[in-house]
Amino acid sequence: MKITRKEVDHAARLARLALTEEEAGQTTEQLDKILEYVAQLSELDTKDVEPTSHVIPVSNVMRDDIARPSLPREEALANAPDADGEFFRVPKIIE
Amino acid sequence: MSGLTHLTAHALSDLLRKKEVKAVEILDAAFSRIRAVDPAIRAFLTLMEETARKQAASADERIARGQAGPLTGIPVALKDNLCTRGTRTTCASRILGNFVPPYDATVVSALDKAGAVFVGKTNLDEFAMGSSTENSAFQITRNPWDTERIPGGSSGGSAAAVSADMCAVALGSDTGGSIRQPAACCGIVGLKPTYGRVSRYGLVAFASSLDQIGPLAKDVRDAALILDAISGKDPADSTSADIPVPSHAAALTGDVRGLRIGIPKEYFISGMDPEVEKAVRDAVDVLRRLGADIREVSLPYTPYAVAVYYILATSEASSNLARYDGVKYAYRAGRPSDLLDMYMKSRAEGFGAEVKRRIMLGTYALSAGYYDAYYRKGQQVRTLIKQDFDRAFENVDVIATPTAPTPAFKVGEKTADPLQMYLSDIFTISVNLAGIPGISLPCGFSSGNLPIGLQLLSKAFDEPTLLRAAHAYEQSTEWHKAKPPCAKEGAGP
Numbered sequence: 001m002k003i004t005r006k007e008v009d010h011a012a013r014l015a016r017l018a019l020t021e022e023e024a025g026q027t028t029e030q031l032d033k034i035l036e037y038v039a040q041l042s043e044l045d046t047k048d049v050e051p052t053s054h055v056i057p058v059s060n061v062m063r064d065d066i067a068r069p070s071l072p073r074e075e076a077l078a079n080a081p082d083a084d085g086e087f088f089r090v091p092k093i094i095e
Numbered sequence: 096m097s098g099l100t101h102l103t104a105h106a107l108s109d110l111l112r113k114k115e116v117k118a119v120e121i122l123d124a125a126f127s128r129i130r131a132v133d134p135a136i137r138a139f140l141t142l143m144e145e146t147a148r149k150q151a152a153s154a155d156e157r158i159a160r161g162q163a164g165p166l167t168g169i170p171v172a173l174k175d176n177l178c179t180r181g182t183r184t185t186c187a188s189r190i191l192g193n194f195v196p197p198y199d200a201t202v203v204s205a206l207d208k209a210g211a212v213f214v215g216k217t218n219l220d221e222f223a224m225g226s227s228t229e230n231s232a233f234q235i236t237r238n239p240w241d242t243e244r245i246p247g248g249s250s251g252g253s254a255a256a257v258s259a260d261m262c263a264v265a266l267g268s269d270t271g272g273s274i275r276q277p278a279a280c281c282g283i284v285g286l287k288p289t290y291g292r293v294s295r296y297g298l299v300a301f302a303s304s305l306d307q308i309g310p311l312a313k314d315v316r317d318a319a320l321i322l323d324a325i326s327g328k329d330p331a332d333s334t335s336a337d338i339p340v341p342s343h344a345a346a347l348t349g350d351v352r353g354l355r356i357g358i359p360k361e362y363f364i365s366g367m368d369p370e371v372e373k374a375v376r377d378a379v380d381v382l383r384r385l386g387a388d389i390r391e392v393s394l395p396y397t398p399y400a401v402a403v404y405y406i407l408a409t410s411e412a413s414s415n416l417a418r419y420d421g422v423k424y425a426y427r428a429g430r431p432s433d434l435l436d437m438y439m440k441s442r443a444e445g446f447g448a449e450v451k452r453r454i455m456l457g458t459y460a461l462s463a464g465y466y467d468a469y470y471r472k473g474q475q476v477r478t479l480i481k482q483d484f485d486r487a488f489e490n491v492d493v494i495a496t497p498t499a500p501t502p503a504f505k506v507g508e509k510t511a512d513p514l515q516m517y518l519s520d521i522f523t524i525s526v527n528l529a530g531i532p533g534i535s536l537p538c539g540f541s542s543g544n545l546p547i548g549l550q551l552l553s554k555a556f557d558e559p560t561l562l563r564a565a566h567a568y569e570q571s572t573e574w575h576k577a578k579p580p581c582a583k584e585g586a587g588p
Binding site: 008011031042044050051052054058079 | 458
């Protein structure tokens with residue numbers, strides 16, 4: 001086994017995904033099969049190989065610090081599942 | 096005027112400029128075609144008729160003023176992961192089912208400025224995760240060549256819409272083959288540009304180091320015209336390349352004499368469909384007869400590409416999709432007991448099975464204790480795959496391969512086995528990992544009358560050479576002129 005049910009439950013919590021009992025079982029089986037396939041990478045010696053995170057070597061792309069108009073509040077709130085006209089509304093965070 | 100819908104964008108543009116037809120007539124024809132054909136194909140999630148009418152009217156005014164460009168008045172479909180201001184953009188996901196973007200993707204504004212007419216938003220695998228368009232939360236799109244079969248994916252709606260003549264051209268996105276594989280399945284042209292050639296601003300992110308927007312078209316010239324319109328540096332996407340954009344349409348000279356074309360032996364694997372292999376080898380013979388210099392090349396790390404992709408793409412996806420928390424936009428589950436419960440339930444109810452599977456795989460691969468074994472290892476093998484191409488392109492200008500190992504498979508055939516589904520991208524994935532451009536174009540048919548795709552690849556930012564080779568092949572064959580059963584003359588408007 002490459003992955004256990006306990007590890008799936010842990011990853012689901014990290015990913016903020018509520019999985020049903022059935023989904024968690026099925027996910028364990030499917031991820032195990034995929035990780036089994038992925039394990040072929042361990043055949044390769046990559047000791048001195050640099051990792052590629054991005055094919056274009058860009059970093060710290062800067063622009064001039066010029067004030068620009070931002071999204072009007074009405075438009076920013078238009079897609080909110082819950083808003084009071086001024087703010088996004090969420091369940092109580094601090095007990 | 097009838098007989099408009101089967102025309103390419105450049106043919107329509109010629110008619111428009113000669114004043115033989117109006118943009119509003121082209122649009123009428125497109126919508127009658129959509130109404131006649133789409134109930135069986137189901138390529139569109141949202142039609143943009145109101146927007147399109149305004150765009151077509153202003154295109155006609157522009158043409159009357161003599162200010163038309165090559166895309167003015169041309170009906171275009173947009174994959175529904177491209178943000179359109181004021182028009183629902185769902186990503187074929189329940190979680191974005193009601194999302195109306197407050198801005199346009201850069202490619203969308205570029206086409207709008209060029210005078211294009213947006214007919215609608217096309218279906219896809221949810222969040223572009225899939226190879227069959229069966230992972231859409233809303234509907235299954237059918238292949239116009241055989242409605243029992245998938246159109247490919249994830250840009251299956253865009254590919255089917257172009258193939259069935261419901262629009263002249265379409266935009267898609269390609270993270271591991273999502274433009275090229277559906278183009279092959281539907282018998283059209285699909286181009287994934289070099290990473291960084293086209294701005295990703297306003298493309299709903301899946302895997303940011305791999306995603307790229309590109310055209311699906313009826314021929315190579317149309318693909319080149321779209322690329323000309325959408326390429327270039329965009330301040331809103333820091334990964335867009337600040338490299339001058341040549342005219343891709345001007346590169347289509349028809350001349351491939353002396354062009355060095357490499358055939359990678361690793362792409363002609365045992366067990367591949369013999370009809371696909373024959374069609375691709377015949378295509379290479381055509382290029383040889385046109386004067387190309389055909390050579391064997393080796394890309395030895397090819398067999399590892401799918402494994403690398405499913406670590407890196409899922410890792411990036413797990414991070415990108417963390418934003419769907421049900422707070423500022425997108426779906427929120429009803430009556431959560433607290434904040435954590437709101438996140439957990441909103442995401443559980445909002446995402447489909449494949450998206451959850453990939454978020455889980457990516458989260459696991461990035462989690463403490465596994466990072467080196469999976470994510471770092473994947474990035475290192477990505478380097479080896481990229482170096483394979485760097486070495487090959489020292490000796491050749493273009494590489495030719497099949498686009499997909501088989502023609503379009505049947506609806507439901509691979510849904511039970513995610514790994515089998517992933518392997519249908521085996522020939523397209525390396526290209527995204529290396530960041531180079533690739534194009535798929537029709538090169539024949541199976542005995543069951545299903546289209547087969549030829550894939551051509553080139554060095555980064557060498558789309559002019561890539562398109563020149565593709566165009567020369569296309570123009571010496573008839574494959575791109577074939578129409579699916581539902582699009583033959585006399586079948587509908």
